[in-house]
Amino acid sequence: MNSGLTNLETSMFYLTIMAYFLSMIFYWVWFGFKQQVIGQFATLLAIVGLAGNTTAVVLRTIIAGRPPLSNGYEFILTFCWGIVAVYLFAEFRYRIKPLGAFVAPLPFLLLAYIVMKMGPEERVAQAIPPALKSQWLTFHVITAILSYGAFAVSFGLGMMYLLKSHYGGGASGKASSRIPDLEVLDELAYKMVGFAFPFLTLCIITGAIWANYAWGTYWSWDPKETWSLITWIIYAGYLHARLMYGWKGKRAAWMAVFGFVAVLFTFFGVNYFLPGLHSYAQI
Amino acid sequence: MTEKSDKQGKLWELFSSMKLGLALLGIIAFVAAIGTFFPQISQEPDKARAVGQVWQALGFTHLYSTVWFRLSLGLLSLNLIVCSVQRFSGIYRRTFKPLPPESAAGVPRKIRAEIEAAVPVLRQAVERVMPAMGYRLTTADKEEMWTFVGMRHRWGNWGSVVTHLSFVVLLVGALLGSALGFRGYFMAAAGEVVPIQQIQIEKGKVSEDFSVRINSAEDRFLPNGERDNWYTDLSILESGKEVGRQTISVNHPFTYRGITFYQASFANGARFTADIKGQKIPVMLQDQGGNYFQAPGTDLYLIVAAMQGGSGQAAVMFQVYKGQGSQPVQTGQLTVGERADVQGQYQLTFDGSTAFTGLQVKRDPGVWVIWLGSALLLVGLMLSFYWSPRIVSGVLEMRSAGQGKLILGLATGKSGGSRHADFDALVGTLKERLTSEMATEEELQ
Ligand code: HEM
Numbered sequence: 001m002n003s004g005l006t007n008l009e010t011s012m013f014y015l016t017i018m019a020y021f022l023s024m025i026f027y028w029v030w031f032g033f034k035q036q037v038i039g040q041f042a043t044l045l046a047i048v049g050l051a052g053n054t055t056a057v058v059l060r061t062i063i064a065g066r067p068p069l070s071n072g073y074e075f076i077l078t079f080c081w082g083i084v085a086v087y088l089f090a091e092f093r094y095r096i097k098p099l100g101a102f103v104a105p106l107p108f109l110l111l112a113y114i115v116m117k118m119g120p121e122e123r124v125a126q127a128i129p130p131a132l133k134s135q136w137l138t139f140h141v142i143t144a145i146l147s148y149g150a151f152a153v154s155f156g157l158g159m160m161y162l163l164k165s166h167y168g169g170g171a172s173g174k175a176s177s178r179i180p181d182l183e184v185l186d187e188l189a190y191k192m193v194g195f196a197f198p199f200l201t202l203c204i205i206t207g208a209i210w211a212n213y214a215w216g217t218y219w220s221w222d223p224k225e226t227w228s229l230i231t232w233i234i235y236a237g238y239l240h241a242r243l244m245y246g247w248k249g250k251r252a253a254w255m256a257v258f259g260f261v262a263v264l265f266t267f268f269g270v271n272y273f274l275p276g277l278h279s280y281a282q283i
Numbered sequence: 284m285t286e287k288s289d290k291q292g293k294l295w296e297l298f299s300s301m302k303l304g305l306a307l308l309g310i311i312a313f314v315a316a317i318g319t320f321f322p323q324i325s326q327e328p329d330k331a332r333a334v335g336q337v338w339q340a341l342g343f344t345h346l347y348s349t350v351w352f353r354l355s356l357g358l359l360s361l362n363l364i365v366c367s368v369q370r371f372s373g374i375y376r377r378t379f380k381p382l383p384p385e386s387a388a389g390v391p392r393k394i395r396a397e398i399e400a401a402v403p404v405l406r407q408a409v410e411r412v413m414p415a416m417g418y419r420l421t422t423a424d425k426e427e428m429w430t431f432v433g434m435r436h437r438w439g440n441w442g443s444v445v446t447h448l449s450f451v452v453l454l455v456g457a458l459l460g461s462a463l464g465f466r467g468y469f470m471a472a473a474g475e476v477v478p479i480q481q482i483q484i485e486k487g488k489v490s491e492d493f494s495v496r497i498n499s500a501e502d503r504f505l506p507n508g509e510r511d512n513w514y515t516d517l518s519i520l521e522s523g524k525e526v527g528r529q530t531i532s533v534n535h536p537f538t539y540r541g542i543t544f545y546q547a548s549f550a551n552g553a554r555f556t557a558d559i560k561g562q563k564i565p566v567m568l569q570d571q572g573g574n575y576f577q578a579p580g581t582d583l584y585l586i587v588a589a590m591q592g593g594s595g596q597a598a599v600m601f602q603v604y605k606g607q608g609s610q611p612v613q614t615g616q617l618t619v620g621e622r623a624d625v626q627g628q629y630q631l632t633f634d635g636s637t638a639f640t641g642l643q644v645k646r647d648p649g650v651w652v653i654w655l656g657s658a659l660l661l662v663g664l665m666l667s668f669y670w671s672p673r674i675v676s677g678v679l680e681m682r683s684a685g686q687g688k689l690i691l692g693l694a695t696g697k698s699g700g701s702r703h704a705d706f707d708a709l710v711g712t713l714k715e716r717l718t719s720e721m722a723t724e725e726e727l728q
Contacts, residue, residue: 130512198664198669201660210534212650216536216545216643216644217645218650221323221325227316233308237305240301
């Protein structure tokens with residue numbers, strides 16, 4: 001039965017990546033040609049992908065008997081879930097479909113990374129060391145996923161902003177004219193960061209609580225911790241620059257993009273380039 | 284102004300500026316980033332010591348404890364305190380003593396609505412509807428005019444102050460921990476008694492005086508063969524008497540008199556008896572040379588190179604080193620109960636396998652302050668981002684024949700206006716109420 005579930009999970013993984021891939025293509029085509037049906041398909045595919053993603057995550061939880069948050073494969077899978085969930089929320093709530101053309105590549109690329117770089121032995125549910133057996137770890141990763149998902153969406157908004165402001169609303173900007181007003185983008189990116197920032201804070205705090213239970217030190221300046229703090233400071237800078245100096249528009253958009261690069265570095269770069277406590281995450 | 288107070292004023296101004304704060308934050312982030320590219324003494328002592336002397340001397344291998352780094356954190360908290368103090372009275376006034384506008388000119392322009400109706404009807408509508416929708420009203424009667432300001436989520440005003448001060452609280456917690464706490468480690472075999480004064484200390488000083496007895500240590504597995512956890516059953520002994528007992532495991536520490544024991548590691552080991560000229564000494568050694576035994580009066584060092592098998596038919600391979608020598612002078616293998624002669628100096632009997640448990644020991648009186656600071660930080664952020672104040676102010680101008688014109692507007696925060704929906708709902712409800720009231724009045728007539 002267990003191998004049946006494992007096979008089902010694997011199928012769900014491939015369904016998810018296919019759906020995200022097609023969804024990305026449809027968002028692009030829709031972005032270029034504005035066929036309403038195509039746009040609807042794009043959204044539908046994103047929903048199908050999210051359903052597959054959800055199923056894969058749930059199956060992994062059942063197979064492993066614990067939340068699926070303990071190795072690189074599992075974390076990327078849930079990270080993608082967070083991005084698409086936050087994105088779809090934004091699409092429905094704020095009616096901003098063009099955003100899909102910018103956000104959809106992220107989950108696809110992340111999952112493609114799994115396919116390219118991770119052997120089957122890295123993807124299976126592994127036994128976890130005692131240090132990872134903690135409820136706090138669950139909270140830690142859930143908050144990470146929500147904040148990273150929202151940061152990913154603000155990244156997409158920032159890219160849209162930069163693209164639109166670069167090409168302007170001029171004659172050449174047929175696709176660009178489909179992008180909402182600059183002000184709307186800017187405001188929405190701020191909303192996303194404002195939503196994500198408290199969650200990032202909570203993520204860092206729950207991580208500290210967990211570390212204190214496991215090792216007796218709530219903060220040890222290991223590279224992953226340090227980079228999450230740096231990410232936090234970058235977004236704090238974004239919020240302050242906006243509040244106090246009215247940094248909106250281009251500069252804010254650059255900061256949203258830059259902030260997400262820091263998120264990705266915290267996530268991948270640290271595991272690749274830098275050693276530390278978190279290296280057991282072995283992405 | 285005297286020169287001195289002028290200087291003080293300038294200093295105050297510098298420290299109340301957000302420019303300085305952001306610059307400090309930027310510096311801290313930058314320095315923190317550099318530290319991740321150098322091995323740090325606290326994390327990887329061996330690698331850190333291999334870094335060039337110059338870098339070490341400059342503090343690159345212990346960046347986070349350098350004076351400069353700490354100084355920048357200190358300056359940041361000073362900055363945060365000063366700017367909180369400076370903004371305190373303003374925020375207090377805004378929260379608890381909001382002023383209604385003096386005239387229509389004082390009503391926010393960007394998001395505004397105007398309604399005309401009979402004066403008493405309008406006034407009553409505002410007085411009823413706004414509190415019902417959660418706005419706290421402050422009103423003023425003026426000549427030919429009635430003015431008001433209503434506020435929802437007024438505690439949101441305190442978000443930034445709470446957030447900023449929580450950072451200071453966190454720093455205080457960290458300072459308390461490093462000034463009054465200690466961190467240490469010991470590894471002991473089942474049955475051993477370790478005086479807390481004798482553990483290996485990494486930081487701080489132990490002033491307590493009690494002992495820890497390891498009753499048992501176990502590497503437990505689940506039915507499916509995966510590791511469950513490491514368990515240590517330990518007792519606290521005060522002058523030889525047991526005063527506390529607990530089984531701990533990774534993620535489940537135990538605290539006694541402010542000192543917390545964390546399960547950190549585990550190793551298998553072997554029990555021996557060394558018989559030195561009739562004197563029997565119990566010896567416990569970790570597998571794979573984790574520790575050694577130096578027989579008294581000799582320069583012979585005994586280690587366990589490898590172990591095998593369960594408790595029943597366990598076997599060990601031991602090695603003996605002499606002085607500084609890097610090659611063993613003797614190697615041998617023993618099963619339970621077997622005995623070997625070590626260099627003609629003593630007899631060694633293998634009594635069976637045992638378990639070693641590695642415990643992190645820590646006292647940190649600042650940790651509660653850290654959790655308090657974390658809670659404040661979260662509360663502050665919640666207030667800032669999910670509870671921003673909504674302020675609607677307005678004037679009711681009296682015109683001829685008892686008619687009035689209500690002008691009301693929504694104050695938009697610095698982050699820009701996205702709260703139209705609330706305002707629209709308020710205006711909608713006001714209008715609804717007016718029409719229904721007029722309808723009833725008509726009915727009455
Ligand atoms: C040390 C340098 C800092 C200074 C001088 C500073 C100053 C300020 C100022 C003047 C405001 C404007 C508040 C308002 O307009 O009501 C503000 C807002 C804020 N600050 Fe800071 N801040 C600093 C550091 C931080 C840090 C480290 C954080 C951590 C996250 C932070 C979080 C916030 C938040 C969340 C707000 C939003 C307040 C609101 O929306 O009302 N600040 N800060």
